[in-house]
Amino acid sequence: MATTQEENQTPAGESLLNRKVIVSGDTTYKIVSKSVTEYHFTVPFILPDEERVEVGQIFSIKDQGLTFLARVLNIEHSSNYDGHWDTTMKGTQFFDDDQIFNRVIAEPLGCINKRLEFKKSRTLPTKFAPVARAEKEEFKFLSQVMGDIEVGYLRNGSRLVEEIPVALHSEAMDHHMGVFATTGMGKSNFMKVFAASCMRLFARGESKFGLLIVDPHGEYLKGKSKDLVKGLVHLKRYREGLACYSTNKQNASDPGVEELAISESEILPQDIALLYDWSPPQRDALEAISRILDPANWLEEIQSPEGMARMMQEGFKDSTVNVLVRRIKNELGRNPYIRKRSSLANILANLQNGKVVLVDIPRMSDRSELFLLSVISRYILDEYKKDEKEGQESRKNCLITIEEAQRVLGAGSNTTRFESIAREGRKFGVGLCAVTQQPKLIDKQLLSQFNTLVVMGLGDRNDRIQLEESAKQDLSSMDIEIQTLEKGEAVVSTLNIPFPVPARIHRYEDYLRRLEKEDKQEGLITRGGFKPFLD
Amino acid sequence: MEKWSRLSLVAEMIRDHISLDGIDRYLAETGVQSSDFVPVEPCDFAGEIFAVDGSNVSICNWSTANVNLIRAGYAVYRGRDWKRTVITFDDVFVADTMLCKNMFDLYLEQFFGLNGVYLKESDLDRLSSYYRELQEYVAINEALGEAHAGDIVLYDGSFDVFELLRDALAAVFARAREKGVALLAVAKSSSLFWGEEITLPFVQHTSTIGSRLLPGAAWYVSLKDKKVDAGQGRWNGETYVVRFCGQSEHAFRVDAPSFLRDEMGSVLGKLAAYSCSSECLGYPHALFRAHRDIRITEQEGAAVRQKLMAHLLESGMTHSEIRMLMQDFHDILEMRSGF
Numbered sequence: 001m002a003t004t005q006e007e008n009q010t011p012a013g014e015s016l017l018n019r020k021v022i023v024s025g026d027t028t029y030k031i032v033s034k035s036v037t038e039y040h041f042t043v044p045f046i047l048p049d050e051e052r053v054e055v056g057q058i059f060s061i062k063d064q065g066l067t068f069l070a071r072v073l074n075i076e077h078s079s080n081y082d083g084h085w086d087t088t089m090k091g092t093q094f095f096d097d098d099q100i101f102n103r104v105i106a107e108p109l110g111c112i113n114k115r116l117e118f119k120k121s122r123t124l125p126t127k128f129a130p131v132a133r134a135e136k137e138e139f140k141f142l143s144q145v146m147g148d149i150e151v152g153y154l155r156n157g158s159r160l161v162e163e164i165p166v167a168l169h170s171e172a173m174d175h176h177m178g179v180f181a182t183t184g185m186g187k188s189n190f191m192k193v194f195a196a197s198c199m200r201l202f203a204r205g206e207s208k209f210g211l212l213i214v215d216p217h218g219e220y221l222k223g224k225s226k227d228l229v230k231g232l233v234h235l236k237r238y239r240e241g242l243a244c245y246s247t248n249k250q251n252a253s254d255p256g257v258e259e260l261a262i263s264e265s266e267i268l269p270q271d272i273a274l275l276y277d278w279s280p281p282q283r284d285a286l287e288a289i290s291r292i293l294d295p296a297n298w299l300e301e302i303q304s305p306e307g308m309a310r311m312m313q314e315g316f317k318d319s320t321v322n323v324l325v326r327r328i329k330n331e332l333g334r335n336p337y338i339r340k341r342s343s344l345a346n347i348l349a350n351l352q353n354g355k356v357v358l359v360d361i362p363r364m365s366d367r368s369e370l371f372l373l374s375v376i377s378r379y380i381l382d383e384y385k386k387d388e389k390e391g392q393e394s395r396k397n398c399l400i401t402i403e404e405a406q407r408v409l410g411a412g413s414n415t416t417r418f419e420s421i422a423r424e425g426r427k428f429g430v431g432l433c434a435v436t437q438q439p440k441l442i443d444k445q446l447l448s449q450f451n452t453l454v455v456m457g458l459g460d461r462n463d464r465i466q467l468e469e470s471a472k473q474d475l476s477s478m479d480i481e482i483q484t485l486e487k488g489e490a491v492v493s494t495l496n497i498p499f500p501v502p503a504r505i506h507r508y509e510d511y512l513r514r515l516e517k518e519d520k521q522e523g524l525i526t527r528g529g530f531k532p533f534l535d
Numbered sequence: 536m537e538k539w540s541r542l543s544l545v546a547e548m549i550r551d552h553i554s555l556d557g558i559d560r561y562l563a564e565t566g567v568q569s570s571d572f573v574p575v576e577p578c579d580f581a582g583e584i585f586a587v588d589g590s591n592v593s594i595c596n597w598s599t600a601n602v603n604l605i606r607a608g609y610a611v612y613r614g615r616d617w618k619r620t621v622i623t624f625d626d627v628f629v630a631d632t633m634l635c636k637n638m639f640d641l642y643l644e645q646f647f648g649l650n651g652v653y654l655k656e657s658d659l660d661r662l663s664s665y666y667r668e669l670q671e672y673v674a675i676n677e678a679l680g681e682a683h684a685g686d687i688v689l690y691d692g693s694f695d696v697f698e699l700l701r702d703a704l705a706a707v708f709a710r711a712r713e714k715g716v717a718l719l720a721v722a723k724s725s726s727l728f729w730g731e732e733i734t735l736p737f738v739q740h741t742s743t744i745g746s747r748l749l750p751g752a753a754w755y756v757s758l759k760d761k762k763v764d765a766g767q768g769r770w771n772g773e774t775y776v777v778r779f780c781g782q783s784e785h786a787f788r789v790d791a792p793s794f795l796r797d798e799m800g801s802v803l804g805k806l807a808a809y810s811c812s813s814e815c816l817g818y819p820h821a822l823f824r825a826h827r828d829i830r831i832t833e834q835e836g837a838a839v840r841q842k843l844m845a846h847l848l849e850s851g852m853t854h855s856e857i858r859m860l861m862q863d864f865h866d867i868l869e870m871r872s873g874f
C-alpha cells in the first residue's frame with residue numbers, strides 16, 4: 001500500500017481537510033518482522049505454480065547498500081485478521097488480497113556489501129524492505145568461494161542456478177568428508193561425479209589429493225550397461241587420472257585395469273583381528289604372533305606344525321591356536337588376491353601422484369571387503385606417516401572412501417584403524433570419505449571431525465539429528481529441507497563456503513558427456529559453468 | 536441460591552418472549568406482512584462503492600473535559616477490487632464545552648453552508664460523539680464529491696441522527712440526490728423494537744422470519760407505515776431491514792433518503808453482489824474494509840497517550856500534577872496504569 005497526502009484538495013474547507021489517500025500497491029514480498037536470527041516476509045496466498053515459494057529457496061532483501069540473503073525454513077497461512085476467522089468455508093472468495101497472504105519464515109544467511117563481500121549479518125533489514133527470489137547476480141559471490149571439485153549446480157528450491165557450479169575444495173579433503181543419503185537418493189552417482197572431477201584435475205595437473213575408492217558392488221568401474229549407467233572408465237578424456245585394480249579376472253583383462261594382488265607379507269595380525277569377535281585368550285594370541293613368528297612370513301608359519309608348536313610353547317592352548325589358524329585359512333581361501341606379489345606400492349604411488357584409484361572387488365563378501373580396506377588403509381596411513389617424518393612434500397594428500405561407513409565408524413565398533421584415521425589422519429594428509437545411509441550409527445565424536453558434509457535425502461529423523469548435532473555449520477534449521485530433498489538434490493556443508501549450499505548433483509552420464517566435449521584446458525568453474533545437456 | 540433462581544427466571548422470560556416461536560404475533564403487532572419480504576437479486580455493476588466510517592478513542596479525560604482521537608474516512612471499491620482508502624480527518628479533539636463550539640461551526644459552515652451549532656446542556660456529554668459524526672458527514676460529503684451518477688455511498692450507522700446534526704445530513708442528502716448517487720446507512724446494531732408487553736428485538740426477529748419465508752435468499756423489508764419506531768418523520772428518509780446474502784444469518788437496518796424509494800431493489804441488488812466475501816459474509820464488503828482501515832486500535836490510542844504525556848512533561852508539568860488532573864479513579868480501581 002502507498003499513502004499520499006493531499007492537503008487542501010477540495011475548494012470547500014481548504015484549510016480544514018488534510019486528506020490521506022492509501023492506494024493499492026505491492027503489499028507482499030516485504031519484510032514484516034522479526035529479528036536478527038529470523039526474518040518473516042509475506043507473499044501472495046495464491047501464486048502460479050512456477051512462482052510458489054518452497055522450503056529451502058533463497059531470497060534476497062535489498063536494503064540500501066546491503067543485500068541480505070535468507071533461506072526459507074517454513075511457510076504459513078496468515079492474514080491481518082485475528083483469530084480463526086478463516087477455518088470455515090464461506091462466501092464466494094476473498095476480496096482483499098492485500099490482507100491475506102502467506103507468511104514466509106526465513107533464516108538469515110548473511111549479507112553482501114557493496115564490495116560484493118559476504119559477511120554474517122549482525123543486523124536485520126529495514127521493516128518493509130523488498131524481498132525477491134535470489135537470482136544469479138546475488139549468488140555471484142559464491143563463485144568466488146567455491147572450490148575446484150565440481151559436483152553440481154547451485155539449486156534455489158527446485159530451480160537450478162546453472163551459472164553457479166557447486167564445487168568442493170581439495171584443501172578440505174584431509175578434514176574428512178561424509179556423504180549421507182538413504183538408498184536410491186544418489187550416493188553412487190555423487191561419488192562418480194566427484195571421482196570424475198578429481199580425474200579431470202589430475203589430467204590438468206591441478207590435482208591436490210589422491211582418491212581411493214574400494215567398490216564392493218562393481219558399479220564404479222564400468223557402470224551397468226543394461227541400465228545405461230556409465231562407469232569411470234567411460235571418462236576417456238581424463239582416463240589418465242584413473243588407476244584401476246580389480247579382483248575380477250574379466251575386468252582385469254581390460255587394458256588399464258590391473259589384477260589386484262596383496263602380498264602375504266603385507267598382511268598383519270591386526271588386519272585379521274578386526275574381522276572377528278575374539279575371546280581374550282585368542283586376542284592375546286593374535287597380539288603375540290608378531291613377537292613369536294617372523295613378521296614377514298607369519299601367515300605361512302602359523303599354518304605349519306612348527307609354527308603352531310611355537311605358539312603353544314608360549315603358553316597358548318592348542319584350541320586357541322587352532323581357532324586362529326582355521327580362521328586365517330578361511331580368509332586366505334576367501335581372498336584369492338593374497339599372493340606373493342603386491343599392488344599396494346602402485347596403489348600408494350598413484351594416490352601420492354593425485355590419481356583416482358579404484359579398487360574393484362565385485363561379489364566380494366562384506367568381511368573380505370572390510371579386510372581388504374583395512375589392509376590398504378593401514379598401509380597407506382603407515383606410508384604417509386613415514387613420508388611425513390621424511391619430509392616428502394611432493395606427494396599429494398589422500399582421501400580414502402569407505403562405503404557403508406557405519407560398519408567401521410560406528411559407536412562401539414572394534415575397528416579402531418578407521419577411527420584413528422578419522423582422528424589423526426589429517427596430520428599426515430590422509431582423509432576419510434565416509435559414505436553411509438545411516439549416519440545415526442556413526443560415532444558422534446568421529447562425525448564431528450568431518451568438515452565437509454554432502455547430505456542428500458534422509459528420511460530418518462535420528463539420522464538428521466545426528467548430523468545436525470555434529471556438523472560444523474548449523475544444519476538444524478534445514479531439517480525440513482533435508483527431509484524433502486529429492487533424488488540428486490543435496491545440501492553441501494563445508495568450511496570454505498559460508499553457509500550450507502543447496503545443490504543439484506550432476507547426473508554422472510550428463511556430466512560425462514560434458515567433460516568429454518570440453519576443451520581440456522578450459523576451466524569449468526572459472527568460466528561460470530555450462531548449460532546442462534537436454535535429453 | 537436466590538441469585539441463580541433469578542437467573543433461571545430471566546432465562547424463562549427470554550425463551551417465552553424473545554425467542555420467536557411463530558410468526559403470527561410478529562405480523563400482527565408490527566404490521567409487517569409476508570408479502571413485505573421482497574427478494575433481492577444480486578447484480579454486478581460497474582460503478583464504485585464508497586464506504587464511510589469513523590472511529591473514536593478516549594485519550595484522557597478530566598472531570599470537565601476530555602481529549603479524544605477521532606478518525607473518519609472512506610474506502611472505495613470497484614466490484615471486488617479495493618481501490619483506495621481516504622482518511623479525511625485524523626486528529627485529537629478536546630471536548631470542552633467552552634472551547635469546542637468553534638470546532639463544529641468551522642466544518643458546518645465550510646462544508647454544509649450552515650450557520651453553526653447550538654449546543655444544549657444535554658448535548659455536552661456527547662460532544663466527542665457528535666464531533667465524530669460531524670466528521671463522518673464531512674467524509675460522506677467528500678465521497679459524494681468523488682462519486683459519479685449510479686455509484687453507491689454507504690455509511691456505517693443510521694440516519695436517525697441527533698437533532699444537532701440533522702441539517703448537515705439534509706445537506707448531504709441533497710448533494711447525493713443532485714449527483715444521482717445512492718446513499719445508504721447500514722447499522723451493525725439496532726435498537727429497533729416491537730411488542731406491546733415487552734420490548735422485542737425487531738431486526739433479529741425480522742431476520743428469523745425472513746429465513747423462514749425466503750430461505751437461502753437475500754431480501755429486504757420496508758418499514759414504511761409499519762408499527763416500528765425508526766425515527767420516521769425526524770429525517771427525510773425510510774428504514775429497511777435487509778439481508779444482503781442468503782447464506783448469512785445476519786440482517787441489518789438500512790436507512791435511505793426518500794428519493795431512493797423506487798430504486799431500492801436495484802441498489803440493494805448491487806450491494807448483495809458484493810456482500811458475499813469470505814472475509815465477512817453477509818455484510819457489504821466495502822464497509823468491512825472501511826471499518827478495518829479507519830478504526831483506531833487500542834495500541835494507537837496508547838501511543839497518542841504517551842506522546843501527550845511527553846508533551847506535558849516537557850512543558851513543565853510533573854507526573855503527580857498530571858495524575859491529579861487526569862487520572863480517572865476508575866483506572867485506579869481497575870489497577871490500570873496511565874496518567
